[in-house]
Amino acid sequence: MKQEANSKPPIIQFKGIINQSFIAHVVDVIDDYVPLDLNSRSLHRKLLSISVELLQNIAHHGIYDTTDHTHGKFEIFESDDYFEVVASNRGTTKNCLRAKDAIAFGNSLTRSELIAHTHTRASLETDDSAGIGLFTILASCSNQVSCTCTESNNSMVIEMNCRLNKTANE
Amino acid sequence: MNPLQLSPTNETPAILFDASLGLFKISGRSFPMDVQEFYNPLLRYFKTYLDVPQPKTILDLSLDYYNSTSMKVILSMISSLLKLHPAQTNFSIIWRYQADDDDMREVGEALSQQIGFPIQLIEI
Numbered sequence: 590m591k592q593e594a595n596s597k598p599p600i601i602q603f604k605g606i607i608n609q610s611f612i613a614h615v616v617d618v619i620d621d622y623v624p625l626d627l628n629s630r631s632l633h634r635k636l637l638s639i640s641v642e643l644l645q646n647i648a649h650h651g652i653y654d655t656t657d658h659t660h661g662k663f664e665i666f667e668s669d670d671y672f673e674v675v676a677s678n679r680g681t682t683k684n685c686l687r688a689k690d691a692i693a694f695g696n697s698l699t700r701s702e703l704i705a706h707t708h709t710r711a712s713l714e715t716d717d718s719a720g721i722g723l724f725t726i727l728a729s730c731s732n733q734v735s736c737t738c739t740e741s742n743n744s745m746v747i748e749m750n751c752r753l754n755k756t757a758n759e
Numbered sequence: 760m761n762p763l764q765l766s767p768t769n770e771t772p773a774i775l776f777d778a779s780l781g782l783f784k785i786s787g788r789s790f791p792m793d794v795q796e797f798y799n800p801l802l803r804y805f806k807t808y809l810d811v812p813q814p815k816t817i818l819d820l821s822l823d824y825y826n827s828t829s830m831k832v833i834l835s836m837i838s839s840l841l842k843l844h845p846a847q848t849n850f851s852i853i854w855r856y857q858a859d860d861d862d863m864r865e866v867g868e869a870l871s872q873q874i875g876f877p878i879q880l881i882e883i
Contacts, residue, residue, distance in 0.1 A: 609792040616769060631862050634824050641790050641826050648792065704866060708873040711831040712838065721827035 600665040600672075607651065607661045607678070612644045615663070632755060635729040636672055639751050640665065642722035643676040651678035652744055662748075671755055674730075677748035685738035685745045691720060692736050695727035703728035726751055763804050771797055772822065776804050781813030785833070786855075790826035798832045805836055809843050816840065821855035821883065822863070837874055852878045 600622055601615060619640060623633040640663075647661060664675040695703060707724045726749075727734055733752035738745045760778035767773040772787035783805060791797040808816075818836060825833070840850050854867035864880060871878035 612792065613769065630857065630860060634862065637824055638826070645790070645792065645826065645828075701865070701869065704869045705873060707827065708830070708834065708870055711827060712834045712873070721831065725827045 597667050600667055601663065603661075603663045605661055607644055607647045607663060609648070611663075612641065612648065615640050615644060619665075632672075632753070635753055636665075636674070638729045639674050639726050639753060642726050643674065643749060643751070646722050647676060647678040650680060650684060652680055669755075672753045674751045674753070675748065677746055679741075679744045680747045682738075682745050685736075685747045687720070688723060688736050688747060688749070689738070691723045692727065692734055695724055695734075698727075700728050700731060729753065760804065760808060763801065772825075774801060776801060776808075778804070778808040778813070781808075781816040782819065783817065783836070784819040784821070786819075786821035788824045789822060789829035790824065791829070794826075794828040794832060798829075802832065802835065806839065809839055812843065812849070814849065816844075816850040817853065818850065819853045819855070821853075823857075834874075837876075841874065841876065852876065853881055854878045855881045855883045858882050 601618055603611065605611075616637065619633065619637050623629055623636055625633050644663060647663075651661060662675065662677045664673075666673040666675070695706075698706060703724055707721055707728060710721045710724065730751045730753045733754075735750045737748045737750075739748070740746075762777040762779070763774060764776075765771070765774035767787040770788065771791050772785050772789045775782065775784040777783075818840065820833065837852065840852075844850055854863075854870065856863035856867060864882075867878055867880045871880075
């Protein structure tokens with residue numbers, strides 16, 4: 590998907606440690622880039638939602654190797670028709686399998702069902718915020734999420750790729 | 760209990776919790792990195808209030824954007840209200856959304872269905 594979106598320069602392209610200050614910077618960039626007017630409010634919120642959920646997930650659950658700062662990656666590309674958000678980090682095999690299972694399940698649900706499912710999970714007492722975040726992402730980008738896991742240096746590199754159509758209500 | 764008031768930041772919402780009025784307002788954006796650090800003092804205030812609540816409690820939500828962990832906290836507050844008032848007559852929940860903001864209206868409707876309680880959806 591990414592190659593198709595590369596017709597314009599990336600809005601953000603980053604490799605390194607993803608922390609709170611970087612997330613705040615990404616939010617500022619999105620605020621500046623996508624205007625909060627009537628026509629683009631939904632698009633703005635969805636791009637913010639996808640980005641924040643991906644980044645906070647990496648910040649909370651990513652595995653950092655202090656000798657290698659190149660594996661935390663976050664990018665936003667734009668084409669005429671859509672935004673594409675790519676994030677990757679090192680994680681456990683278990684997390685990778687969970688993400689793939691959740692995406693497969695989420696892709697079988699409609700947007701309304703995803704919102705309802707997110708609320709159901711959020712109302713549970715368990716502290717599974719990563720799972721809730723993934724369903725929030727799926728609802729925001731109408732199920733256009735893919736996840737790849739690649740083994741590297743005794744851990745997994747998990748890459749999430751989310752496409753957000755610019756057309757309203759898609 | 761004195762009112763608890765917080766100004767909004769780019770990541771955290773404006774808060775007005777006033778136990779004397781039974782009013783609990785959350786408005787703006789909510790995606791704190793450490794959701795516990797931000798919301799735990801608010802939840803403590805809310806739970807203390809629920810020990811001796813006013814005859815009517817209002818949870819007034821006006822969110823532009825929230826992350827999934829913030830929604831978890833909001834659902835926890837709603838769950839506490841539902842447990843305290845099983846008859847569901849002594850409190851109201853307001854969900855405000857911008858005019859023509861179909862997404863947030865849809866979320867409010869879904870939330871209402873989820874909790875089985877008629878949330879007031881108010882267009883602003």
